[in-house]
Amino acid sequence: MFGSRLPNKPSRGAAAVVTGAGSGIGRAFALEIARRGGSVLCSDINLATAEETVALVKELGGQAWAFKCDVSKLNQVEAMAEEAERVLPGPVSLVINNAGVGVGGKPVGEAPIADWKWTLGINLWGVIHGCHVFTPKLKQLGRGGIINVASTASFSAAPLMGAYNVTKAGALALTETLAVELAGSGVSVTGLCPTLVKTNIKANGRIVGESSKLFDRLMDRFGMSPERVVNDALNALDRGDLYVMPQFDARMIWRAKRLVPRSYARGIGLINRFGVSRLH
Template sequence: MRLNPFGGSRRTQQADAVVTGAGSGIGQAFAIEIGRRGGRVICSDIDAERARETVELVGAAGGKAFDAVCDVSRIEQVTALADTAEQWFGKPADLVVNNAGIGRGGDLIGDAPLPEWHQVLDINLWGVIHGCHVFAPRLRAAGHGALVNVASAAAFGVAPRMAAYNVSKAGVLALSETLAAELSGTGVTVTVLCPTAVKTRILEGVSIGDQAMEEWGDRLLRWTGRPPAAIARTTLDAVDAGQLHVVPQVEAKLIWQSKRLLPGTYTRAAGLLERLVR
């Protein structure tokens, strides 16, 4: 018999977990770290081959894993994912990591094509909405568990020329805070992750459309980007502590505090900095 991972303060020990976007980056790091903590993981991704690769990595870390293909923008696929998890675990998942997302940017509002807006919001925001809509009632009914929603410092950093991405992540932050309030006292916690640069594949194959901006972004990733494994460990420790917000990097904390204390000044400075970089 497996130990109940929610019998004590270590919520992520031996958890039965579902991770979306587990084929690479932060999602893959979450799956591996959960496996390392003795958990069983459904590694979900839109790319079947990458999901299988993560399953192998989880196994190598000492965990047990199962791969599943899921397009989080499709509610019926997210529902099927939850059903698959219950069948494999023999009960609802204990831990759900809504991580799947894409990166886009480069155009001003009004120039960015509307199909790009729809694509970003369908995956980054609606994907998390679907995950919360499907899994939150099951966790509430079980009386224990945790949801992790992966947002970004872009949720409050509002960098120019990243409108669709910023809006999607701001929505994830608001959704997470609202859900945390609704689940207060139920035994289910919500944690929202808001990192800055993380060394992932999220921008793989994505053109920002401006060479200076792309070069600046590459430098930022090299200088400040943290490995996904470190972000996953920090976040899961925060889940164990019942923490709502995870702002893991120093620069993310500075943005968070600057925006709260001097919102107008911060916004004007962000616009001026973007013009200087260009």
């Protein structure tokens, strides 16, 4: 199960850094990378949950280390990179910029600026910091990969999610820019754009009002397991895919926005105008 890195397969035998590795998608990434023969620095703002992930990796027979990091702060991401170089058995070859928070429930103009700043710091600046610090190292290495965890929110423009939409759109734009800049370098770049994934994003976030209730109902009905999402993402990285949308609804939204943008906007606007609660 645990082997050496395979040619052109950045997810195999990687020396990886995963942010937000204490739960959800980040934990699933750490475990799957270990199953693919890699070693992982498990970073999270909550050191205790990162250590839990490390213990799970070790139960699989893999190698992992925990590190506390607030990705909104550049100096902490730089310290994380130094720690990765110190503990991992080889140079960092895979970076998963996953740490994120959920915010929603109020329209632009009513959503507190404090929520905007908090969300931008983690969801967007966290990805910027990760790419800023690790891209030169991967480019010099001449191989490896970066997965930036965006969201279908990066292009769906769902109402009452302004701050979240903006941060995820920025993360996807950065991913696309990196893919162009790193073309031919040996480094693959993939943007992960799921819809609903069964994680702690609501419990750790600021989703309020009717949006909170709707989120719970939709998650119960349609939420995908982090393991499936992560497996799809790593396979996409190995194929060299720029985008990965694990769920059918994400792919349909992607197509609708591009094929019938006016109709899409009108439809979403009607849902917002008349209230999502009337649809149930």
